[in-house]
Amino acid sequence: MPRIPGIRRAFRLPWSSASRVRREVDDELRFHLEMKTQELIDAGIAPGEAQRRARSEFGDIEHTRRYLNDTDRERMRDERRAEIGDELRQDVRFALRQLGRNRGFTVIALLTLALGIGANTAIFSVVRGVLLRELPYRAPNGLLRVYSSLEGGLTTASVPDFVDWRRQSKAFSALAASYENTVNLTGSGTAERLNQASVTTNLFELLGVRPALGRSFAPGEDLESAPRVVILSDGLWRSHFGADRSIIGKTMVLDGFETTIVGVAPPEMRYPSSVDMWLTTRFSQRDLSASSRGARWIDVIGRLAPGVTRPQAQSEMAAIARRLALQDPAHDAGYGTYVIPLRDDMVGAVRAPLIVLLMAVGFVMLIACANVANLLLGRTAARESELAVRIALGAGRGRLVRQLFTESACLALIGGALGLALAQWGTWMLVAIAPSDIPRLYNVRVDTSVLLFTLGATIVAAFFFGSIPALHTPSDKVALQLRQGNRGSRTGPGSSRARSILVVTEITLALMLLVGAGLLIKSFARLRDVNPGFQPAHVSTFTVTLTSARYATLEQQRLFAGTLLDQVRRVPGVDSAAVTFGLPLSGTSFQLSFDVEGRAAPPPNAEPRAQVRVVTPAYFATVGIPLLRGRSFTAEDKPGAPRTLIVSEETARRYFPGENPIGKRIRFGWNRDGEHLAGEIVGVVGDVRQRGLSAALTPHVYAAFDQWPVDELTVVMRTRGDPTVALRPAHAAIAALDRDLPVYDAFTLESMVDRSLGQPKFYLLLLTAFAVLAVVLAVVGIYGVIAYTVQQRAREIGIRMALGASAERVVGMVVRRGATLAIAGVLLGTAASFGVMRVLQSQLFGVSARDPLTFVGVAALLGIVALIASWIPARRAARVDPLTAMRAD
Amino acid sequence: MDLLQGTLDVLILKTLSWDSMHGYAISRWIRQRTDNVLTVEDAALYQALHRLERKGLIESEWGLSENNRRAKYYQLTQAGRRQLRAETSEWRQYAEAVFKVLETASP
Numbered sequence: 001m002p003r004i005p006g007i008r009r010a011f012r013l014p015w016s017s018a019s020r021v022r023r024e025v026d027d028e029l030r031f032h033l034e035m036k037t038q039e040l041i042d043a044g045i046a047p048g049e050a051q052r053r054a055r056s057e058f059g060d061i062e063h064t065r066r067y068l069n070d071t072d073r074e075r076m077r078d079e080r081r082a083e084i085g086d087e088l089r090q091d092v093r094f095a096l097r098q099l100g101r102n103r104g105f106t107v108i109a110l111l112t113l114a115l116g117i118g119a120n121t122a123i124f125s126v127v128r129g130v131l132l133r134e135l136p137y138r139a140p141n142g143l144l145r146v147y148s149s150l151e152g153g154l155t156t157a158s159v160p161d162f163v164d165w166r167r168q169s170k171a172f173s174a175l176a177a178s179y180e181n182t183v184n185l186t187g188s189g190t191a192e193r194l195n196q197a198s199v200t201t202n203l204f205e206l207l208g209v210r211p212a213l214g215r216s217f218a219p220g221e222d223l224e225s226a227p228r229v230v231i232l233s234d235g236l237w238r239s240h241f242g243a244d245r246s247i248i249g250k251t252m253v254l255d256g257f258e259t260t261i262v263g264v265a266p267p268e269m270r271y272p273s274s275v276d277m278w279l280t281t282r283f284s285q286r287d288l289s290a291s292s293r294g295a296r297w298i299d300v301i302g303r304l305a306p307g308v309t310r311p312q313a314q315s316e317m318a319a320i321a322r323r324l325a326l327q328d329p330a331h332d333a334g335y336g337t338y339v340i341p342l343r344d345d346m347v348g349a350v351r352a353p354l355i356v357l358l359m360a361v362g363f364v365m366l367i368a369c370a371n372v373a374n375l376l377l378g379r380t381a382a383r384e385s386e387l388a389v390r391i392a393l394g395a396g397r398g399r400l401v402r403q404l405f406t407e408s409a410c411l412a413l414i415g416g417a418l419g420l421a422l423a424q425w426g427t428w429m430l431v432a433i434a435p436s437d438i439p440r441l442y443n444v445r446v447d448t449s450v451l452l453f454t455l456g457a458t459i460v461a462a463f464f465f466g467s468i469p470a471l472h473t474p475s476d477k478v479a480l481q482l483r484q485g486n487r488g489s490r491t492g493p494g495s496s497r498a499r500s501i502l503v504v505t506e507i508t509l510a511l512m513l514l515v516g517a518g519l520l521i522k523s524f525a526r527l528r529d530v531n532p533g534f535q536p537a538h539v540s541t542f543t544v545t546l547t548s549a550r551y552a553t554l555e556q557q558r559l560f561a562g563t564l565l566d567q568v569r570r571v572p573g574v575d576s577a578a579v580t581f582g583l584p585l586s587g588t589s590f591q592l593s594f595d596v597e598g599r600a601a602p603p604p605n606a607e608p609r610a611q612v613r614v615v616t617p618a619y620f621a622t623v624g625i626p627l628l629r630g631r632s633f634t635a636e637d638k639p640g641a642p643r644t645l646i647v648s649e650e651t652a653r654r655y656f657p658g659e660n661p662i663g664k665r666i667r668f669g670w671n672r673d674g675e676h677l678a679g680e681i682v683g684v685v686g687d688v689r690q691r692g693l694s695a696a697l698t699p700h701v702y703a704a705f706d707q708w709p710v711d712e713l714t715v716v717m718r719t720r721g722d723p724t725v726a727l728r729p730a731h732a733a734i735a736a737l738d739r740d741l742p743v744y745d746a747f748t749l750e751s752m753v754d755r756s757l758g759q760p761k762f763y764l765l766l767l768t769a770f771a772v773l774a775v776v777l778a779v780v781g782i783y784g785v786i787a788y789t790v791q792q793r794a795r796e797i798g799i800r801m802a803l804g805a806s807a808e809r810v811v812g813m814v815v816r817r818g819a820t821l822a823i824a825g826v827l828l829g830t831a832a833s834f835g836v837m838r839v840l841q842s843q844l845f846g847v848s849a850r851d852p853l854t855f856v857g858v859a860a861l862l863g864i865v866a867l868i869a870s871w872i873p874a875r876r877a878a879r880v881d882p883l884t885a886m887r888a889d
Numbered sequence: 890m891d892l893l894q895g896t897l898d899v900l901i902l903k904t905l906s907w908d909s910m911h912g913y914a915i916s917r918w919i920r921q922r923t924d925n926v927l928t929v930e931d932a933a934l935y936q937a938l939h940r941l942e943r944k945g946l947i948e949s950e951w952g953l954s955e956n957n958r959r960a961k962y963y964q965l966t967q968a969g970r971r972q973l974r975a976e977t978s979e980w981r982q983y984a985e986a987v988f989k990v991l992e993t994a995s996p
Contacts, residue, residue: 024951024961027959027961028911028912028935028960028961029935031911031912031913031954031958031959031960031961032911032912032913032916032931032935034958035913035954036913036931039917057931058930058931058932059930059931059932059933060932061932063932064932064935064936067936067939068935068936068939071936071939071940071942071943072939072942072943074943075939075942075943078943
């Protein structure tokens with residue numbers, strides 16, 4: 001049976017359509033019937049009869065036709081699927097081979113992508129952990145923080161207000177109060193200072209937290225008379241009790257009181273913060289009495305009742321606040337309430353800067369993609385003849401595009417994998433260097449949703465930089481060029497324009513990042529220049545709290561402080577030492593309202609207020625607060641002597657304008673043991689920053705420690721040389737006095753100032769890193785484009801030089817092209833920054849978000865760098881030997 | 890005589906074991922080989938051919954027939970050849986076993 005080989009190829013198409021299947025089935029059946037008919041005719045049967053018999057002997061033709069059609073179509077589908085799989089495998093192999101061949105290109109592209117994806121993933125993991133992750137409590141969306149508010153400012157709540165809220169509110173199914181404090185743990189080895197939260201007994205149930213061991217608090221255990229009970233944190237249970245499961249029912253000595261351990265919290269319980277243990281509130285009758293309504297010091301959270309929305313809760317609470325203000329205007333006039341979702345409340349302060357960082361790192365990713373797209377475009381140009389040959393050999397444009405995409409995808413996936421490794425490290429590093437006052441950092445890890453984010457970013461990146469070269473695949477006209485022997489063919493003006501747009505975009509984005517970083521740097525410098533009001537160098541501090549029965553009376557506290565100071569002053573290297581209650585910048589707040597004697601009583605809640613500090617005489621000299629007027633405290637300001645006070649300059653300015661405060665008498669509402677804190681102002685000292693270097697000045701009033709002893713003693717020591725050296729012997733001195741007194745919060749004042757700069761420094765560091773990365777990438781981009789232009793125009797340049805153009809002219813010509821791109825990018829970037837930098841305003845101190853100096857400086861910097869990047873290839877162009885260049889093609 | 894269930898496939902594979910053929914030739918060959926004892930309905934034959942092709946046991950291509958007409962030729966694939974070998978030995982064992990039983994003279 002002869003058969004002509006090769007005919008198969010002529011009929012073979014890449015894959016068949018349904019109509020082709022139908023046609024072939026018809027052809028096959030017709031052929032059979034005709035052959036059969038012929039056979040019958042040859043056997044002597046009449047043609048008509050032969051045809052009829054051929055059909056009838058065949059069987060059910062129509063059913064067979066359908067069957068063959070279906071079977072073949074299924075077969076085609078399978079084959080097509082296999083074929084695409086084959087092509088993909090082929091494309092991937094080819095792509096990897098291509099990438100392996102162009103080492104330089106591959107390394108730069110992968111590095112760029114890995115940095116972009118890695119930085120994005122790391123920042124996203126922080127954003128996810130801090131901002132996005134749900135609180136680990138039951139139905140977290142129903143949890144609200146409840147504040148008292150006065151003139152738009154938020155404050156904690158007072159105990160009587162909380163009790164009234166709880167009684168009157170219907171919008172909340174439960175309200176719970178808490179406050180954080182420290183507690184002395186004694187009786188087991190060295191004394192220790194631990195963090196505790198005192199909470200109302202319903203807190204655990206409100207949050208939906210079930211103790212991992214034991215039980216949570218029972219109603220009534222927050223009464224002052226109830227036996228003391230404690231729930232341990234998972235961390236403390238493991239570190240101090242070896243995860244002993246039989247711990248329930250045992251006791252521990254806290255602040256000198258036997259306290260029964262009733263439960264161990266699960267590790268995810270971190271409200272109100274990561275404390276070591278939870279105690280019950282035990283509000284005293286005084287705390288609960290109406291006279292304490294003005295003392296706002298507890299944190300309140302609530303759980304919304306089923307079906308109640310936040311606005312409904314807000315309006316109900318506002319109504320309650322209005323009633324309370326009418327009922328007790330002396331304390332509550334002007335006070336409202338404000339409710340906010342608990343998670344928003346926890347992360348409120350870091351939301352803006354983190355979102356800025358996420359945007360910034362997104363810009364870096366865009367720049368990275370633009371750069372890779374640029375590199376790919378350059379390479380597509382270089383591979384034009386290869387592509388043209390493949391078109392000529394019959395590869396469809398679709399197939400070529402698919403193949404280019406495969407290359408991009410391979411690049412993106414490898415880059416993504418490298419980026420992920422980088423992100424693991426980056427996330428770890430971010431958490432390590434992040435200031436500890438960023439909330440919820442313990443939540444940050446690379447988890448499934450972070451992995452999905454990375455995958456998504458990778459795919460988007462692949463499409464972004466893959467589509468640009470794919471759009472510029474040479475079409476048939478390239479094949480034409482090939483035939484014309486134009487071997488040095490170049491991609492058309494379209495590709496060149498695409499590259500220019502990419503570079504301008506890169507510069508625009510880089511400029512925006514640079515402006516942002518510039519603003520933060522300037523703001524940080526301003527912040528550092530802020531005079532904290534004291535001289536932190538050479539000063540160290542630590543704190544002890546006198547809680548045991550040994551220091552029950554004020555006299556005992558005063559005497560202990562005196563002995564303590566004597567001991568500390570004897571430590572070698574210590575020049576002076578003092579005791580204070582509350583340090584500047586530490587966040588310790590003890591704000592009281594006061595009256596000036598001889599003045600008409602101000603309306604409720606409009607009285608003068610000041611931070612109250614209680615200090616020994618040497619305090620001002622020791623921390624370096626200047627005495628401006630009058631005198632400092634002396635040993636003569638002792639118990640029994642007339643009470644004296646010293647005010648800060650801000651107090652004098654705000655509350656004694658145009659008057660001399662010295663000699664005036666003021667009286668605080670603070671009532672201790674039946675006595676108001678009151679006294680005569682004898683001096684004025686310089687201001688210190690209270691809440692932070694960027695916060696407004698707060699008025700301060702200082703009282704003499706001997707006249708107003710307190711139980712929390714913060715010791716400050718000025719030393720010669722290294723301030724940390726004195727800490728250890730000072731601890732030893734205290735242990736010698738009382739081994740049950742734990743020493744805590746030991747640090748230098750310089751580190752305290754640094755800590756107050758922690759967050760701005762962290763954001764500054766990251767944004768600057770991203771800006772630098774962006775500039776490097778953008779510069780590589782502009783360099784690449786100019787170098788490519790030079791190479792493309794080598795012949796033209798050669799001709800120009802042969803015709804007498806000077807090297808300078810050639811350099812000028814090339815640099816001008818770079819300058820055009822740079823200026824376009826810088827202008828666009830400046831305009832965009834002008835609109836966008838508003839988002840930074842809340843992070844800036846002493847600098848406008850449109851600070852012209854920063855804008856101009858940054859634009860100039862980036863412009864110069866871009867010019868240098870284009871000057872380097874330009875110089876190379878000028879060194880071109882005209883003859884070589886012209887012969888090159 | 891009608892074909893036993895499942896016999897047609899192996900007959901087709903055997904028919905194609907020497908050379909590629911088009912459907913009509915296969916039909917004619919089977920008729921001649923079996924001296925017209927086995928009747929294979931053409932409809933069933935074509936359905937079997939396409940089914941075998943879908944299974945990858947045979948493949949087809951268009952070629953020119955002896956009278957210069959375009960015809961669809963079938964040939965064995967590697968898998969088809971393996972299948973034929975396996976089925977042949979199976980058939981032999983089966984047939985021998987059946988014969989043994991049928992030729993038994995006494996119980």
